[in-house]
Amino acid sequence: MSEFVHKLKSNPRNNVIDDSFWQIKYQDDHRGLELIPLLTTTIPANKSGVVVKLIKDHVDEDAHDLGHLRRIAKEADLIKEGQVEGETADSTEKKPASEVFLRVIIASKDTEVDFETIKAGITAILSYEPPFHTDYASKYLPFTKQESVEWSRNAWPIMWRGNTAAIQTKLSDSELSEMKQKLNEVIALSKANSGTKELPVATLIVDPKTGEVLSRKLDTRHKQGNPLNHCTMEAIAEIASQELARRQERGTSKQEREREGKQETIDGEEDDRLYLCLEMHVYTTHEPCPMCAMALNHSRVGRLVYVESSPGSGGIEPNSGGSHGIHWNPQLNWKYEVWKWVGDDLGVEKVDESVNA
Numbered sequence: 001m002s003e004f005v006h007k008l009k010s011n012p013r014n015n016v017i018d019d020s021f022w023q024i025k026y027q028d029d030h031r032g033l034e035l036i037p038l039l040t041t042t043i044p045a046n047k048s049g050v051v052v053k054l055i056k057d058h059v060d061e062d063a064h065d066l067g068h069l070r071r072i073a074k075e076a077d078l079i080k081e082g083q084v085e086g087e088t089a090d091s092t093e094k095k096p097a098s099e100v101f102l103r104v105i106i107a108s109k110d111t112e113v114d115f116e117t118i119k120a121g122i123t124a125i126l127s128y129e130p131p132f133h134t135d136y137a138s139k140y141l142p143f144t145k146q147e148s149v150e151w152s153r154n155a156w157p158i159m160w161r162g163n164t165a166a167i168q169t170k171l172s173d174s175e176l177s178e179m180k181q182k183l184n185e186v187i188a189l190s191k192a193n194s195g196t197k198e199l200p201v202a203t204l205i206v207d208p209k210t211g212e213v214l215s216r217k218l219d220t221r222h223k224q225g226n227p228l229n230h231c232t233m234e235a236i237a238e239i240a241s242q243e244l245a246r247r248q249e250r251g252t253s254k255q256e257r258e259r260e261g262k263q264e265t266i267d268g269e270e271d272d273r274l275y276l277c278l279e280m281h282v283y284t285t286h287e288p289c290p291m292c293a294m295a296l297n298h299s300r301v302g303r304l305v306y307v308e309s310s311p312g313s314g315g316i317e318p319n320s321g322g323s324h325g326i327h328w329n330p331q332l333n334w335k336y337e338v339w340k341w342v343g344d345d346l347g348v349e350k351v352d353e354s355v356n357a
């Protein structure tokens with residue numbers, strides 16, 4: 001089975017559009033088949049209702065959500081398909097050959113169950129002690145139907161009813177060409193730092209309604225002597241001051257908006273600056289570090305697009321840095337879309353793995 005698992009893991013990318021943009025949605029999007037052991041037993045089909053009820057009464061909560069698995073399957077089919085090991089109970093002499101036998105999941109093996117009570121209960125129902133087995137199942141709901149079919153082939157069958165987490169965000173042709181154009185623009189900007197002490201890292205912030213670039217920032221942390229002056233932070237700061245100036249011009253202070261009855265706070269946070277990049281699109285050459293990724297979260301951007309991964313220090317990708325996945329982290333109260341360029345080489349200069357972009 002290990003070769004099979006390896007093959008699945010080597011092709012982990014769902015959610016790639018136009019062979020060029022990979023939407024990094026969830027950490028789970030990256031996973032391959034991971035197996036967990038199950039405690040199962042074999043029972044005659046005509047006793048399945050009573051036995052399943054007994055199991056449900058005695059297993060409070062599985063260590064893993066097993067809702068994606070079929071609880072019961074025909075044992076002969078499971079063995080024939082190679083999904084479980086063992087002999088069919090049908091073929092043993094003890095039981096009538098005409099009876100259909102089922103395998104039933106009791107719980108995942110790392111769930112604490114009162115095995116003796118369950119065994120005694122099933123034994124009482126059947127009038128004999130059934131065999132218990134260790135079978136294997138996918139720990140998670142797969143992302144695609146194809147994965148579901150493949151993963152079920154060598155393990156306990158999955159019940160595929162779709163996976164809402166895997167629904168792909170659509171990009172129109174004009175959005176795709178806009179994204180490519182803006183990436184080329186930010187890469188061209190980053191070239192200005194080539195051959196200098198500065199990092200070849202740059203950021204654009206774009207108003208998605210007009211396509212206008214509102215901020216263009218090159219990394220200048222060395223020149224400014226401040227290691228925290230990342231270009232993404234600088235770009236956010238520039239938008240913030242532009243927007244504050246505009247609001248002052250219009251005379252729409254926070255107090256006035258409140259007088260107009262406009263409630264602009266989210267989750268009780270009252271800083272005006274939080275909303276200054278609301279739903280804006282951010283283009284950057286390199287996967288942002290956790291500080292920048294968090295600043296994008298705080299300023300409520302709508303979309304981040306970048307080219308190079310920052311495996312040592314990035315704040316976005318499942319395998320980067322501390323696997324923060326800051327754009328989707330369920331503990332944070334804002335989420336933004338992230339697209340990474342996975343098409344042809346666009347000539348972005350690499351930076352040292354340890355550098356925070």
Ligand SMILES: [Zn+2]
Nearest residue numbers: 230289292357
């Ligand atoms: Zn940064």
